[in-house]
Amino acid sequence: MTIEDIDIQYFVTALKNSSGYDFSEYSEKSLKRRLAKVLMDNKMELNQLVTEIKKNVSFAEKVVKEITVNTTELFRDPFIWQMLRYKVLPTLQDNKIINIWHAGCSTGQEVYSMMILLNELGMLEKARIFGTDINSDVLDIARKGIYKYRFNIGYLDNFDKVIKENPYNYEKFNDIPYSKYFEIDKVKDFMRMHPFLTEKPTYKKHDLVRDENIFFNKFDIILCRNVIIYFNYNLQNRVFNLFSNSLYQGGFLLLGMHETILGPMSASFDKKENIYIKK
Amino acid sequence: MIGGSAGSFQVVASILGSLPKNYELPIFLCLHRLKHVRTGFVEVLSLKSAIPVIEPYDKEPIKPGRAYLAPANYHMYIELGNKFALSTEAPLNHSRPSIDLSFVTAAQVYRNKLVGIILSGANKDGAYGLKKVAEYGGTTIVQDPNTCEVRTMTEAALQMGNVNHIFSIDKIASFVANLKAI
Ligand SMILES: C[S@@+](CC[C@H](N)C(=O)[O-])C[C@H]1O[C@@H](n2cnc3c(N)ncnc32)[C@H](O)[C@@H]1O
Numbered sequence: 221m222t223i224e225d226i227d228i229q230y231f232v233t234a235l236k237n238s239s240g241y242d243f244s245e246y247s248e249k250s251l252k253r254r255l256a257k258v259l260m261d262n263k264m265e266l267n268q269l270v271t272e273i274k275k276n277v278s279f280a281e282k283v284v285k286e287i288t289v290n291t292t293e294l295f296r297d298p299f300i301w302q303m304l305r306y307k308v309l310p311t312l313q314d315n316k317i318i319n320i321w322h323a324g325c326s327t328g329q330e331v332y333s334m335m336i337l338l339n340e341l342g343m344l345e346k347a348r349i350f351g352t353d354i355n356s357d358v359l360d361i362a363r364k365g366i367y368k369y370r371f372n373i374g375y376l377d378n379f380d381k382v383i384k385e386n387p388y389n390y391e392k393f394n395d396i397p398y399s400k401y402f403e404i405d406k407v408k409d410f411m412r413m414h415p416f417l418t419e420k421p422t423y424k425k426h427d428l429v430r431d432e433n434i435f436f437n438k439f440d441i442i443l444c445r446n447v448i449i450y451f452n453y454n455l456q457n458r459v460f461n462l463f464s465n466s467l468y469q470g471g472f473l474l475l476g477m478h479e480t481i482l483g484p485m486s487a488s489f490d491k492k493e494n495i496y497i498k499k
Numbered sequence: 500m501i502g503g504s505a506g507s508f509q510v511v512a513s514i515l516g517s518l519p520k521n522y523e524l525p526i527f528l529c530l531h532r533l534k535h536v537r538t539g540f541v542e543v544l545s546l547k548s549a550i551p552v553i554e555p556y557d558k559e560p561i562k563p564g565r566a567y568l569a570p571a572n573y574h575m576y577i578e579l580g581n582k583f584a585l586s587t588e589a590p591l592n593h594s595r596p597s598i599d600l601s602f603v604t605a606a607q608v609y610r611n612k613l614v615g616i617i618l619s620g621a622n623k624d625g626a627y628g629l630k631k632v633a634e635y636g637g638t639t640i641v642q643d644p645n646t647c648e649v650r651t652m653t654e655a656a657l658q659m660g661n662v663n664h665i666f667s668i669d670k671i672a673s674f675v676a677n678l679k680a681i
Pocket residue numbers: 288289290291292293296323324325326327330352353354355358426427428429444445446447450476587
């Protein structure tokens with residue numbers, strides 16, 4: 221079955237009734253494409269899948285995990301991290317506490333990127349870091365902080381750009397070894413984040429569709445990158461509203477490179493380059 | 500919608516360069532880029548193009564008279580309601596953006612109003628998508644393999660069948676320039 225002829229409605233309704241997860245406001249084309257992939261991977265017809273979802277909640281949970289897209293990178297879009305390093309984080313130097321929420325953090329590379337930056341700026345101690353995702357499996361990987369070296373080798377370039385080079389002053393070069401933050405074993409094909417990083421964040425399962433701010437605090441920075449591209453316009457607006465209510469005034473919202481606030485919620489933020497600032 | 504890879508940049512530039520300023524249609528470009536030329540692509544194309552060249556944001560409404568370039572490292576889908584949707588799903592056939600995925604989603608939305616064009620390229624991405632364009636009643640064009648820097652992509656598209664025209668670069672450019680909104 222291909223993405224053209226899938227009956228998405230039938231699937232979405234069954235999933236919602238059996239497990240409570242609501243994908244009705246996800247972007248249709250990409251959801252169809254993922255559903256086609258889930259059917260192929262499970263060697264099932266849509267009818268079979270739906271029957272199984274209806275009688276087995278844990279199967280429904282498994283489908284949710286398979287249908288969401290979990291791709292991520294260390295320091296994805298180095299340019300954004302350079303802005304964070306040189307423009308955003310310095311403005312929080314004098315805060316006693318810095319609260320940071322990674323919404324849709326997947327396997328945690330984004331969280332580790334942030335902690336590495338904070339550490340370079342001497343701000344890690346006072347940061348409180350929260351990572352959430354709808355998929356509890358990716359959160360388990362984030363907690364462990366162990367990744368396949370093979371899959372992440374390309375992203376070490378990103379590390380070099382953000383941590384070693386200074387885009388505002390090419391003569392400054394910090395030769396910071398990877399071993400300051402993670403161990404690399406090429407033979408066994410893994411990289412492992414150091415304990416001072418893995419122990420720091422609080423990870424919690426959280427569904428942006430249904431859940432409010434589950435933490436008892438507001439945030440200085442919220443990162444929600446490459447998550448809302450999977451949501452339709454209405455759901456995006458609701459999520460932006462949640463973020464707006466969860467940020468301190470002057471707090472920062474970072475979206476992905478090609479994500480933007482198009483609707484009414486844009487009035488609640490100022491935009492500087494790629495970063496939204498809560499009014 | 501135009502798909503291309505190695506050797507397609509000059510072709511795209513000459514197509515965009517020969518458009519009238521008041522062009523009535525949107526043009527979608529799904530081009531594979533080399534890792535190290537991720538930035539600056541839009542700027543260079545803009546210099547040669549008669550209409551604005553844009554890398555769209557997610558859910559950006561599609562407007563006529565613009566050329567939209569699939570952003571590096573994202574798949575670009577066309578949604579109902581005349582909007583883009585982006586995705587970071589893993590590369591398909593080693594490609595992100597995937598020409599197949601862009602073509603299939605555009606075919607479903609625009610059906611017989613879609614013109615699909617495959618240009619020079621070094622892999623087979625786009626062949627399946629072009630076939631879908633034909634199945635939905637759209638017009639399909641393939642650059643003449645003899646005029647391609649790399650012919651793999653056009654040959655794969657031709658093998659899928661259902662191709663309406665095999666055109667030289669100039670022919671493609673004038674065909675696209677003369678298209679009108681219906
Ligand atoms: C493509 S990853 C982005 C990871 C990271 N933020 C980055 O930019 O590299 C998208 C993540 O969003 C999560 N996600 C999808 N729907 C969600 C929802 N309703 N609530 C919370 N997380 C969700 C997925 O499980 C996935 O891990």
